[in-house]
Amino acid sequence: MTIPNYRPFLKWPGGKRRLVPLLASQAQWPARRVVEPFCGSAVFSLSIAAAGLVDEVWLNDINSDLINLFRVAAFELDPLVQICAGLFVPENNTAERYYYWRKVFNNESDPLQRAALFIYLNRHGYNGLCRFSASGSFNVPFGRYRRPAFPEAELREAAPLLRKARLTELGFEAVLEQCTAGDVVYCDPPYVPLSATASFTAYAPAAPFRSEEQAHLALCAGEAARRGATVVVSNHDTPETRQIYGKHITETIAVRRNISCKGNQRAKAAEIIAVF
Template identity: 40%
Template sequence: MTRRLLPALIPLLPRGHRLVEPFVGGGSVFLASDFPSFLLADANPDLVELYGVVRSDLGSLIERLQTLFVDSNRSLEAYIALRNTYNETNDPLEKASLFIYLNRFGFNGLCRYNRRGRFNVPYGRPTKVPSLPTAQLVASSERLQRAELRCSDFTTVMKSAREGDVVYCDPPYVDQDHAKSLAGYVPNGFDVGRHEELVDVARFLASKGIPVVVSNHDSVLAREMYRHATVHTVQVQRTISARAASRVKAAELIAVF
């Protein structure tokens, strides 16, 4: 979910005691909202582990990042070597710091894995060393002190919601009407059947008085899937395309169950 959706999204989130995010991703929503507590989950174990390190060992993480965000690592050769290290290491601090490095030095901040579960985003060729996101990390660490973290499938997380919760879902987007969406955020992908599962659980929770908000492309398929929800349309600047001329505004929707 792009941060550019936040001005439209945040006012549509109902009040509640806890925000539940089954697809926490980059965390922009929980950082922009102000719920008393959070349940943040994702199917990507590396991402959940990163949040755990940010919460419990921020000082060590920033120290390690300072050795990575240097000009000698701003090259294809350095990027490939560090990407290989990321794919091989099991050390939580090393994995977390390299996750952030790859996000900032890789192509358009993408997170993508092949079928073998290996991170495979190409080098982004930054013209200068990207800025170290210290302020964002500090803010995240503070907010994460009142969050529960889980690595879990979205259906399990959603079904654990209780009275007083608000559920926000930012799943991998369905295809646009005339263009494919990014695939490969998780090795097994996220097909239409999974989107239909999400809608079924959202409707069930809504019937129990637990609101669910979902963002997605505004497409014929999405409109059909979310026909039982209240749908809001937003024009958002897209930045995934490799060609600047192709980065135009696209319609996205916010479905409120």
């Protein structure tokens, strides 16, 4: 099984590009459909789709700006590229301009404009974080990169794959309850924090992903598996996740974390992969 080296057009904390082959090895291919209830950059599903291993793709995320961007990229690609090209210019790579465009984004309602600004903020903001305040405002600080690149080639590569995908903004329970035989589901939820100060679970204007949601995800994964789906879940390797996933854990791995802005301070973190 050969999986193309697909490059996502979004920077995404905890991105799984390097882990796609290992994650894919946990399931049988080809499959009828690949499903991601927490799709993020969608690197897993789009890599599988690019390899021709599935007939259908279902990308879901409660982050409405992410799903809006995927819809716009799928059906309004050229206007999106044109607007982005005007944003990715040297004069917009300053703190003053970044905070100006962040304010515009937080007050913008047009889907096309909001999608273009989302890409700009993703590439110019701190480490590609996507974080919202309790009031729903995007609040990631300026990233101070020398020359943020507009990922036009990656965007154009993704567009035809996104055009064929089902795109939704449902809770993970509503997705998993529709998964049955022939589905390969990859769940990459907000991770159990490694410490009390390391929690980063509210990347959309919604309630945080707490311990109760972590346990409920495992329950829903088990129910989907009993209907015939294969469900793969990744998370930090902690006492809590080992208690939740237990006998379903198939792999423990060390993954480099990319939250620090200094490469030499990006330590590796232990993760588990569980399969239902």
